Amino acid sequence: MTLLPRPIVRSALRVVSPGVATLVLEGVFREPNAEEWFCPLVDDVHRRAVTEDYPEVVLDLSKLEYANASAWKCFVYWLRKLRADERAHYNLRIRTNQRHRWQRIGMPSLIVFGQDRLVIEDHAGGEQH
Amino acid sequence: MSAGRFKLELWVPPVWERIDAVRGAVSSLIATYAGHDLCEALAMVSAELLENAVKYGAPNEPLELVVKDDDSIVEICVTNSISPASLHPKALVERIAWVKRFDEPLSAYTSALERMYSLERATEENGLGIVRICYEGGCDVECDVSTPGRVRVWARSRTRLTGSPP
Numbered sequence: 001m002t003l004l005p006r007p008i009v010r011s012a013l014r015v016v017s018p019g020v021a022t023l024v025l026e027g028v029f030r031e032p033n034a035e036e037w038f039c040p041l042v043d044d045v046h047r048r049a050v051t052e053d054y055p056e057v058v059l060d061l062s063k064l065e066y067a068n069a070s071a072w073k074c075f076v077y078w079l080r081k082l083r084a085d086e087r088a089h090y091n092l093r094i095r096t097n098q099r100h101r102w103q104r105i106g107m108p109s110l111i112v113f114g115q116d117r118l119v120i121e122d123h124a125g126g127e128q129h
Numbered sequence: 130m131s132a133g134r135f136k137l138e139l140w141v142p143p144v145w146e147r148i149d150a151v152r153g154a155v156s157s158l159i160a161t162y163a164g165h166d167l168c169e170a171l172a173m174v175s176a177e178l179l180e181n182a183v184k185y186g187a188p189n190e191p192l193e194l195v196v197k198d199d200d201s202i203v204e205i206c207v208t209n210s211i212s213p214a215s216l217h218p219k220a221l222v223e224r225i226a227w228v229k230r231f232d233e234p235l236s237a238y239t240s241a242l243e244r245m246y247s248l249e250r251a252t253e254e255n256g257l258g259i260v261r262i263c264y265e266g267g268c269d270v271e272c273d274v275s276t277p278g279r280v281r282v283w284a285r286s287r288t289r290l291t292g293s294p295p
Contacts, residue, residue, distance in 0.1 A: 012149060030176070032145050032184065066152070066173065068180060069257040076245045101169040105265050109239055113246050 003045050003057075010037070013064075021049065021090075024060040029067040038074040046081050046088065054090045061107075062097040062123035072106070079113040093119040134162065134290075136197035143183045143192055143209070152176040155196055159203065162290045167203075171196075174266040174284050175205050177258040181282070182209040185217035201290040205268075206283035218274035221282065224256045225270050228263050238264035 003017035012028035023045060031037075049057050059078075061067075075094075082088050092114060096103040107120050137158055141151055156172035175194065182192045186209035193208040211217060231237040241260040248255065262268050268284035 011146070028149055030145075030149050032180070066149075066169075066176070069177065069255075069261055072242075072257055072261075073245060073255070076242060080246055099165070101166050102173055102261075102265050106238075106261075109235075109242055112239060113242065 003048060008041070015041070019058070021054045021056060022058040022060060024063065026063040028065050029071040031068075031070060034068075034070040035073050035077065038071070039077050042074065042078045042081065046078070046085070049090045050085065050087045056091045056093055056119075058093045058095060060095040060123070061103060062095050064097075064103075065100065067102065075110060076113060079110060079118060082117055083113070083115075091117050091119055093121060095121055095123050098122045098124075132200060133198050136195065139194045140191040141179060141194055143186055143188060143190060145180070145183055148176055148179045148183065151179060151194060155205070158196060162198070163288075164291075167286070167288055167290075170266045170268075170288075171203055171205060171286060174262045174268055174286075175207075177262050177266070178205060178207040178282055178284065181221075181258055182207050182280070185215060186211050186280070187278075198290060203286040203290065204283055206281065208279065208281040210278055211280050213278050218272075218280055220256070221259075221272050221280065222274060224259050225272055227256075228260055228270065234260075234264035234267075 002019060003021065003023055004015065008015040011031060013031070014026045016024045016026070018024060045057060078092065082092055094107060094110070096107050098104045111118055111120065135158065139151065141147060152172045152175055155175040156168045159168045159171050175196065179192060179194065186192065190210040195206045197204055228234070228237045231240070237260050241255060241257050245255045245257065259270055262270050262284050266284065267287050269287060270282065270284045273281040
C-alpha cells in the first residue's frame, strides 16, 4: 500500500506515492500557505510510518523545480515531528536534485535538525549525510 | 555612467498565481547573460520579493518589478503600495537589519531555520524569504519605506555576470 490513495494535484505541484514509503513532489511548490494542507499530509505519513514501523520514509524532491519559503516550513515541520516523537523509528531520506540551486544550497542546512535521522542524497545516488 | 546591458520593467498584478510566470521570465532573461545557477538564484529572488509584496501589499494595486544590470551586477527591485496602517514596513526593516547582523548569510539562514524549528505551529510568520534571498539567492537586500503607503525592496547579486552568454 502506498502513502497516498491517489495523487494530489495543487496548482503546479503534483504529489504522488509510487512506493510503500515514498512521497514524490513534482513541479513547483509555490502556494502561499502550503503548511495548511501539507503539514496535515505530513501528519498522516508520519502516523503511518510510526504505526507500521517503517525503517525509512523517502521524500523525493528530485523533480521539484522550485519551492517557496512556505514549503520550507513544511520540511522543517516534518523534521521537528520526527525528532519529537519517541515512537518514531524511521529515518527520513530526502532525495534531491543537485542541479537545482535551492536544493543544493539549502537542503544541507536541514541536517542540523534531522541529525542522524535525516539522510540527504542526490537523485544520482551520492549521499551528503 | 555605469554600463547596463538590460533593464526589464514589469507591472505585475498582485495575484499569487502570476508570480511563477514572472519567475520564469526572470530566469529566461538572466539566461541570456549567465549560467543555470545564477538564473535559478535570481529567479527565486524575484519570486520571494513578489510573494512578500502580494502577501503584505495593498490588494488590487499592481506591483512594479525592475530587473537590471549595473556594471555586471544584477539588481531586482519590487515596489508596491501598502496600507499606511500596515506593520509590515517596520517588520521588513527589522528583518533586513537582523540578517545584516550576521557575518555570513549561512549563519542567518541557519538561525532562521532554527527559529522555525522551535515554533509550535508551522503557520507562524518567520521571514524566511528575506533570508533565502541573502543566502540561497546570493544577494544583499535593502529597502526603502520612507514614503508612506509605499514599500520598495531591492536585492543586488553578489555574483557578477560573466559578460557573455554561457
